[in-house]
Amino acid sequence: MPLQLQSSHITDSFWSHYRELVRTEMIPYQWDVLNDKADIVIEKERNDDTIPSEKSHAIENFKIAAGLKKGHHYGWVFQDSDVYKWLEAVAYSLSIHPDTQLQELADGVIDLIGLAQEQDGYLNTYFSIEEPERRFKKLAESHELYCAGHFIEAAVAYYEATHNEKALTIACRLADCIDAHFGKEEGKIRGYDGHEEIELALTKLYNLTGEQRYLELSLYFLYERGTDPTFFARQRAEDKGTKAVIEGMSHRQLKYYQAHLPILEQETAEGHAVRLVYLCAAMADAAYLANDQAMLEACRRLWNNMVSKRMYITGGIGSTVDGEAFTTDYDLPNDTMYCETCASIGLIFFAFNMLKNEAKAQYADVLERALYNTAIGGMALDGKHFFYVNPLEVRPDSSLHDPGKSHVKVTRPAWFGCACCPPNLARLLTSLHKYVYTVHPQQRAVYTNLYVTGTAKFELDNQSFQLQQNSELPWEGNVAFEVHADQPVAFTLALRIPYWSGEPALTVNGEAVPVTVQEGFVLLDRTWQTGDIIKLTLPMDIRQYSAHPLVRSDWGKLAIGRGPLIYCAEQEDNGAYLHLIRVQPHQQATYRFDSELLGGVGTIEWTAERQQIKAEWDHVLYSSVATESYVPHTLKLIPYYSWANRTPGEMQVWLHKA
């Protein structure tokens, strides 16, 4: 039997905190939201009258579709996916922390979903209740396959956690229904959903069931995309319905949906950022499963464009609110961007699937960047408040008075009418153990992607072994592994040397080992025995980052990082008008862990200076005679993920350089 990862468990204190919040706060809270419990406050993510958000109504929609109640569908056309994402998070949570009561609740929801599924396997409460005749007729906006994909993902996770087959059966019937309607064969729809998701769900379903049709259907959707630029327009023209499925979406260009070109011809990351990374995650998984080199090459192209020209230092993507989309190379404004939490989560999916294809640390570097900064920054320390939009620079008065920044919230709202980010975070955090290692069986190698305390169990040639990882990240770069194996076992342990590390030190059983880095990994190829101890020290220097000179918004500025964390300045620590502070590059900075602050964070203090606003500026807006004067200022920085957990105020990642 080739090398396999059997199981992975996280016991890391940093991450367990988040995973506990999901279990104890988010899952119950989200359940209340889905059921319209009275005291739930739902805030709109934008001031837009087209957004339905008075209540969720999501469970109610299923009851109506199941015939248990009378009434109308309420909410977004993709409202069902909120239930599915909750279910997926529940599945992962049960796999970490069994809970009979929660499992019974989830079983009941699955029964309800089963009742709402139609005879032929079709499943979508909006179309079943309101417009069955419009099924699959408006795919640019309908999100039917998007919702289906989320159910399939949930069903796969639920089966893996509980071995309950009911959800999986519903999922296979649904996939079969889709397979019956879509494809190149005569009479089938030659099209795809406006929001990618079914593609990555089908690869997961194939992985679990081994049913080749599901992989082929995923490949069909991927390769069909963008081949016929008239598909969405034709569907719109043929659609006899009068109700808009989603208001205000019909003007979107094909790029928005990544439907402007066949996927192998797409050179740049375009359009809605979440859609793009979901597409890429599916492409990378399909390329791996089907050993499709052309598709892998397309993935590399899109990856390179995105991470080397269109990604924020926090791992955020999406430079504009309009379409929540990419704009153009090096266009990375810090105060008007979107940087949706879900987009960074999708980027993590993409990176992880690339790691299956090729053992290059750059994918894990980006995965780690997005995870430790934008993803967990999307959530308040209390686990109950969430950002959609993750700015790198905020001024409360601009958010209030500049309509171009009204989407940039200064505090995390309690919930959103369009509830995609919080449950997406929940499922990422509860499945985080899956991201720690990638095995490459041909090389008999275990690649370590993330340094997170926990235990993983592997099997190789019918022998099992364990790796116990102890990590001090994100605060210190000390990592140790202990091998547990009944008999000696020969495999390669690959350890990532992150981009942020100083000169690393490595010992095996106390003996220094030279650190030779290949594609960002040190490979330790040995026959390992129980009790073998590997110690890796990754010095966490405080680093001053510059952006590529063509990133106009960051020109003349620098950002501070330590380990995987990017830091930021908040008004609470530094006073108002953060832009008046400038830092001397290469000046000494000091790091200190403050267990009292923000649940315990490392802080950085730096000798900076702050411009004084002199009296000569009274009533003067422009001056050719004014002089500048500065006073010393001790700049205090906190990890970006922990911002906006105190008094609302300014925040800034990129700092003016003196």
Place this chain on the structure above:
Amino acid sequence: MPLQLQSSHITDSFWSHYRELVRTEMIPYQWDVLNDKADIVIEKERNDDTIPSEKSHAIENFKIAAGLKKGHHYGWVFQDSDVYKWLEAVAYSLSIHPDTQLQELADGVIDLIGLAQEQDGYLNTYFSIEEPERRFKKLAESHELYCAGHFIEAAVAYYEATHNEKALTIACRLADCIDAHFGKEEGKIRGYDGHEEIELALTKLYNLTGEQRYLELSLYFLYERGTDPTFFARQRAEDKGTKAVIEGMSHRQLKYYQAHLPILEQETAEGHAVRLVYLCAAMADAAYLANDQAMLEACRRLWNNMVSKRMYITGGIGSTVDGEAFTTDYDLPNDTMYCETCASIGLIFFAFNMLKNEAKAQYADVLERALYNTAIGGMALDGKHFFYVNPLEVRPDSSLHDPGKSHVKVTRPAWFGCACCPPNLARLLTSLHKYVYTVHPQQRAVYTNLYVTGTAKFELDNQSFQLQQNSELPWEGNVAFEVHADQPVAFTLALRIPYWSGEPALTVNGEAVPVTVQEGFVLLDRTWQTGDIIKLTLPMDIRQYSAHPLVRSDWGKLAIGRGPLIYCAEQEDNGAYLHLIRVQPHQQATYRFDSELLGGVGTIEWTAERQQIKAEWDHVLYSSVATESYVPHTLKLIPYYSWANRTPGEMQVWLHKA
């Protein structure tokens, strides 16, 4: 007879060029637009399907309203105002340059307007043709009084130019109709138009006719504004019409219309920038005519807020495209702003009316700033292409790919569906002679606001005298005045010492006179005789301006000015990626007039440096090890108003400071 300005003529070569373009290009071109001549290309100012802009149809609307043709109204609800602004520009043009054919054409248009006027004096083609029952019922959006104001302004100008009474009669009937419908009396409408304009038109009509009712009606509209915050909402609720008068306007807040507070309580410049400055222009004129000190004080407050916290260095106003509006203090982004040409023209109206109230050079300084930079920057050197939006920083790829900058055009389009700016410019340029002097009769003083070559005729105690001004502006600061008077005449000649001047030198008949500045003016109080020569030298140093430190967008940057002109860098002279260039403050710069360039402009060259993009940045977006390197770069600057007249490319006013 107290001191009066009898007439003013401009012969200045800089301005005559523009005035000739209006006469020979804009007026005929605009006439073709108004009449839907076949070869006219109308571009939309924004990608917005709600904007009607296939054709103007403006004259056609009048023919239909007049009963000469059958058909429907087409275009904006305020389409009539295009005809009125054309007529006003024609009036001024005729006053400068008599033209029988043009006058006959205009007489014919006035006859047509007269036919379109209803029995009771009401005049508005949209409501007359389409929805007479909705007259005055939706004032937030209807622009009925706005259009009326533009007709009244045109009629006043036309009477002054031609002494033709027909237009004036229509105007008075229209004003009487409005007077009959609006006011505090029982049965009248206690409201006002959503777009200010009638207020300033009525003061002009009062000024010409002496009819006190018109001044009182203007004061009524001004003081009524913002007193009842429910007025617009009540009209909307009571309106039985189903058609939107203007799509997508109903969500605007009261601030947009300056209707959030009574005018005496408004402390800051808020809302739609053109509306605000039209309001202020009316307030300043009404304060002057009614000697209303409370209103003057309100004007000062709004002025001070605007010019010391919310105005671009180019005299542009309006920091956001959303609502074409002000945002908040010191919020002056250079690449997403609106800075509408019309808003700067309105600022000029406001400044000029403040000069009637009080002889303070700051008003003329701002007038000059807006005139020489944003106003004429709104027009191409060919007189046929126009900007609505006047950015201070442009990158073509951002305008193309960032929806938040799609309103920022890289080249001036030929015309716009909403044709407010070009005719507004036409009337400003053809009436520019009116702005050169302001007389203050009580002080027997002639205040010189602008240095523009030309002749002005004054009367004082039944004696007339002339001032012949010769100015080398905007290229050199040499100005001379020669007095012509039959008999010696005692008056004060006040000369403005602009903010941009070096140490000025002043002689009268060759004898040096000490320059003592009061509120920005030197006062020469003498008995003047024919042949007296006053020479003023205003050294035009190249000036490096900084913005107030709280202007975040300009922090660490400087802008260059010389005389009244603000300069900018264009890609054509400096290559792409202008943000890579940085300038050393206080470095020597050289000025040279280039008669071959852009119709003849002064250029500035400056030793700067340009960042090299080194190979270490290949495929790298963020780096903690990259170093910066610069090479010398001779930065070439041209006057801001002349940008975008060559190959489309980047432009930047604010430059990075080394």
